[in-house]
Amino acid sequence: MATPTRSAxxxxxxxxxxxxxxxxxxxxxxxxxxxxxxNPKPKKHYDIVIVGGGGHGLATAFYLAKMHDKVNIAVxxxxxxxxxxxxxxxxxxxxxxxxxxxAHLYEHAMKLWEGLSQELNYNxxxxxxxxxxxxxxxxxxxDIERRVNANRLNGIDGEVLDAQQCAQIVPIMDCSGxxxxxxxxASWQPRAxxxxxxxxxxxxxxxxxxxxxxxxQQTEVTDIVIEDGAAxxxxxxxxxxxxxDRIGCVTAGNSGVLAGYAGFExxxxxxxxxxxxxxxxxxxxxxxxxSNAVHGYMSQSDKGDLVIxxxxxxxxxxxxxxxxxxxxxxxxxxxxxxxxxxxxHMNRQWGGIVDTTPDACPxxxxxxxxxxxxxxxxxxxxxxxxxxxxxxxxxLLAKGEPNAIAKPFNYWRFRDGSLIDEHGAAGVAH
Amino acid sequence: xxxxxxxxxxDQCADLSASGADAxxxxxxxxxxxxxxxxxxxTTDSGVLLTEKAVTGLLMxxxxxxxxxxxxxLKSYCGIALSSRLHSDTNGAYCVRxxxxxxxxxxxxxxxxxxxEGALRDAIPGHIAIVNxxxxxTILELSGTHARSVLMKSTGYxxxxxxxxxxxxxxxxxxxxxxxxxxxxxxxxxxxYELLVRRSFTDYLWLWLQRAGAEYGLHAxxxxx
Amino acid sequence: MFLIHCPxxxxxxxxxxxxxxxxxxxxxxxxxxxxxxxxxxxxxxxxKNTRGEYRELWVHAAGCGKYFNVSRNTQTYEIYAxxxxxxxxxxxxxxxxxxxxxxxxxxxxDKEGS
Ligand SMILES: Cc1cc2nc3c(=O)[nH]c(=O)nc-3n(C[C@H](O)[C@H](O)[C@H](O)COP(=O)(O)OP(=O)(O)OC[C@H]3O[C@@H](n4cnc5c(N)ncnc54)[C@H](O)[C@@H]3O)c2cc1C
Ligand SMILES: [Zn+2]
Numbered sequence: 001m002a003t004p005t006r007s008a009x010x011x012x013x014x015x016x017x018x019x020x021x022x023x024x025x026x027x028x029x030x031x032x033x034x035x036x037x038x039n040p041k042p043k044k045h046y047d048i049v050i051v052g053g054g055g056h057g058l059a060t061a062f063y064l065a066k067m068h069d070k071v072n073i074a075v076x077x078x079x080x081x082x083x084x085x086x087x088x089x090x091x092x093x094x095x096x097x098x099x100x101x102x103a104h105l106y107e108h109a110m111k112l113w114e115g116l117s118q119e120l121n122y123n124x125x126x127x128x129x130x131x132x133x134x135x136x137x138x139x140x141x142x143d144i145e146r147r148v149n150a151n152r153l154n155g156i157d158g159e160v161l162d163a164q165q166c167a168q169i170v171p172i173m174d175c176s177g178x179x180x181x182x183x184x185x186a187s188w189q190p191r192a193x194x195x196x197x198x199x200x201x202x203x204x205x206x207x208x209x210x211x212x213x214x215x216x217q218q219t220e221v222t223d224i225v226i227e228d229g230a231a232x233x234x235x236x237x238x239x240x241x242x243x244x245d246r247i248g249c250v251t252a253g254n255s256g257v258l259a260g261y262a263g264f265e266x267x268x269x270x271x272x273x274x275x276x277x278x279x280x281x282x283x284x285x286x287x288x289x290x291s292n293a294v295h296g297y298m299s300q301s302d303k304g305d306l307v308i309x310x311x312x313x314x315x316x317x318x319x320x321x322x323x324x325x326x327x328x329x330x331x332x333x334x335x336x337x338x339x340x341x342x343x344x345h346m347n348r349q350w351g352g353i354v355d356t357t358p359d360a361c362p363x364x365x366x367x368x369x370x371x372x373x374x375x376x377x378x379x380x381x382x383x384x385x386x387x388x389x390x391x392x393x394x395x396l397l398a399k400g401e402p403n404a405i406a407k408p409f410n411y412w413r414f415r416d417g418s419l420i421d422e423h424g425a426a427g428v429a430h
Numbered sequence: 431x432x433x434x435x436x437x438x439x440x441d442q443c444a445d446l447s448a449s450g451a452d453a454x455x456x457x458x459x460x461x462x463x464x465x466x467x468x469x470x471x472x473t474t475d476s477g478v479l480l481t482e483k484a485v486t487g488l489l490m491x492x493x494x495x496x497x498x499x500x501x502x503x504l505k506s507y508c509g510i511a512l513s514s515r516l517h518s519d520t521n522g523a524y525c526v527r528x529x530x531x532x533x534x535x536x537x538x539x540x541x542x543x544x545x546x547e548g549a550l551r552d553a554i555p556g557h558i559a560i561v562n563x564x565x566x567x568t569i570l571e572l573s574g575t576h577a578r579s580v581l582m583k584s585t586g587y588x589x590x591x592x593x594x595x596x597x598x599x600x601x602x603x604x605x606x607x608x609x610x611x612x613x614x615x616x617x618x619x620x621x622x623y624e625l626l627v628r629r630s631f632t633d634y635l636w637l638w639l640q641r642a643g644a645e646y647g648l649h650a651x652x653x654x655x
Numbered sequence: 656m657f658l659i660h661c662p663x664x665x666x667x668x669x670x671x672x673x674x675x676x677x678x679x680x681x682x683x684x685x686x687x688x689x690x691x692x693x694x695x696x697x698x699x700x701x702x703k704n705t706r707g708e709y710r711e712l713w714v715h716a717a718g719c720g721k722y723f724n725v726s727r728n729t730q731t732y733e734i735y736a737x738x739x740x741x742x743x744x745x746x747x748x749x750x751x752x753x754x755x756x757x758x759x760x761x762x763x764x765d766k767e768g769s
Contacts (some may be wrong), residue, residue, distance in 0.1 A: 256706070603669075
């Protein structure tokens with residue numbers, strides 16, 4: 001508990017976390033920890049209002065304050081921060097995307113991840129334990145080689161492994177060749193890994209708050225106020241109209257609803273995506289294994305739970321729960337790969353609403369409505385981009401124009417044909 | 431066959447009479463796996479009997495506006511009309527099953543399948559589709575006092591006799607595969623059920639049924655070819 | 656888990672027998688060559704994605720193989736009605752809801768525009 005971080009006038013100073021602080025608080029029976037962010041009353045007007053207090057919205061606010069000296073900002077969240085997909089995801093972080101545009105975006109995020117705990121003075125438990133993307137047939141292996149080559153040309157680490165090397169990295173995996181979909185090899189990104197999802201939301205919230213950003217929870221945006229073709233504020237259910245010079249919507253699965261308030265459509269479908277965790281068991285898996293072909297992926301949390309992810313449900317759904325057939329399908333896939341976990345009990349299952357786009361790439365863009373910006377379409381795989389997404393979206397909101405990384409991800413690409421087809425690399429989920 | 435027919439029809443069993451069924455293309459869907467009779471052998475107290483039926487002739491019949499004409503033609507050749515929704519009709523060796531509002535599957539003796547196909551085509555000048563699928567499917571039969579129990583372990587469909595009564599036929603999922611399930615003979619005490627399965631799934635389903643039926647003393651056989 | 660009533664089999668069947676096939680009533684453009692990029696992009700990529708009552712296409716894949724329409728609430732997941740392709744469904748605002756929340760008075764007419 002030493003040096004206070006920089007804070008805006010009138011905002012209580014945020015104490016820094018440190019090893020010494022931990023010991024000190026332990027002696028004080030953990031009763032004197034400071035609140036990590038304030039619970040302010042919304043002002044009538046902000047320079048920038050960010051709708052959606054997930055990781056991306058909070059990161060946007062943080063970088064706006066830190067990089068662009070904007071502090072008159074509010075993040076408006078209808079539930080609690082991180083309660084959307086941010087707090088529901090399986091936390092895989094990697095940057096081995098095929099196409100240049102996507103590779104640049106996710107690698108930008110990866111570089112920020114690598115310094116994030118220090119930058120936020122908050123342990124986001126980013127663990128670069130490596131990610132394997134398995135190949136089960138010759139075409140998978142050709143795609144993997146192509147992708148790894150593309151990654152290396154973009155300066156992103158990656159290796160092509162054969163089945164034996166996979167078995168060395170993941171001894172519990174059945175690489176015997178006698179399975180229905182034998183493991184032939186994998187792509188391996190050593191710098192990839194996992195992070196603690198809640199900590200990412202909390203760390204960015206605490207950081208943004210320390211600069212004076214108002215984080216307003218339990219407040220639902222029910223309309224976008226538009227005057228002369230330009231957005232001028234948001235209507236909220238709990239606090240009336242909150243005015244803003246610029247508005248950024250970062251509302252994941254509900255982005256289509258928000259666009260509807262503003263009078264335009266997005267090329268997005270919202271689908272349920274589910275995940276599961278098992279009871280905690282002793283360490284058996286120290287990396288992340290993903291398979292698009294058998295359709296499941298698994299890692300083990302520091303607590304010992306097996307964290308398992310699935311594919312999306314085929315229908316549009318806003319229900320934050322997934323369907324039973326997908327559970328069965330996913331468990332089949334996991335047992336095929338890891339027969340020894342067949343007796344492990346599953347503890348919890350839940351779903352999020354993922355905002356899928358036709359080219360499996362996000363939309364970070366201006367919109368047909370002036371002063372209204374969207375950052376959405378992250379679908380099944382946006383957690384890994386959280387710091388990068390916030391960083392480039394902050395730039396867009398501050399300057400009004402996208403930077404080189406964000407530019408290809410514009411809203412108009414679905415009409416002029418400049419799609420970035422990342423399906424090959426991203427498969428369906430993660 | 432009429433000469434102006436634009437459809438190429440292949441007799442899948444042309445060499446049948448010449449060289450005998452075994453030499454023809456249509457061997458058992460289990461031939462490669464040599465599976466039966468791996469399970470129980472007691473016939474006396476087995477609660478369920480699994481039988482691979484001998485390869486039979488199968489025609490997929492499809493018609494929309496000409497369904498009535500097709501039905502009439504079928505009646506005159508086989509003595510049964512096209513079945514109504516979720517039903518099947520049987521006359522001796524002929525059985526027709528409803529698959530969809532515009533599709534039926536007719537089973538008949540293998541030797542007759544080519545002749546029936548030709549006759550039906552000749553009888554209907556308009557737009558219909560008839561495909562000989564004899565080589566694409568296998569028929570398995572489950573019977574006995576516990577046949578229904580085995581079904582219940584394998585499909586989500588409600589197989590209670592009130593719901594799947596005699597003669598009813600449904601396409602549904604079965605142990606993750608897709609089957610056409612027909613209640614051949616059903617009463618409170620026991621049942622006889624037919625599974626029309628894709629040939630490439632036969633060995634998988636056979637193994638599944640052997641396992642699922644083991645606790646009821648399943649006995650497995652193949653009908654003579 | 657959905658129990659879906661197939662309007663062709665006229666029975667409720669388990670979700671696993673079906674596949675969702677996206678938004679319903681999307682007419683295929685008759686003359687794609689004469690369309691602007693914007694119109695073509697709209698046809699290919701833009702879907703209503705409604706939170707609430709939504710019309711979608713499902714196929715009874717493991718059953719009769721037929722495509723049909725479903726009126727479903729994408730938030731509560733309640734299925735209001737299923738109806739054959741080529742039929743129209745009255746707007747749900749006029750639907751009378753039964754004790755279990757199912758729509759009782761949906762009516763299907765002959766042909767629709769799209
Ligand atoms: C089961 C699952 C597993 C996943 N696994 C991975 C993975 O392994 N790796 C990976 O990279 N990605 C993964 N993802 C995707 C990832 O979670 C998301 O892309 C990412 O978290 C999106 O962050 P966000 O901040 O944009 O959205 P969210 O965290 O969903 O935040 C949006 C917020 O907007 C709020 N909101 C919505 N409407 C309104 C309104 N009208 N007014 C106010 N607030 C509103 C919501 O309450 C929500 O808190 C997974 C997703 C799911 C569901
Ligand atoms: Zn049906």
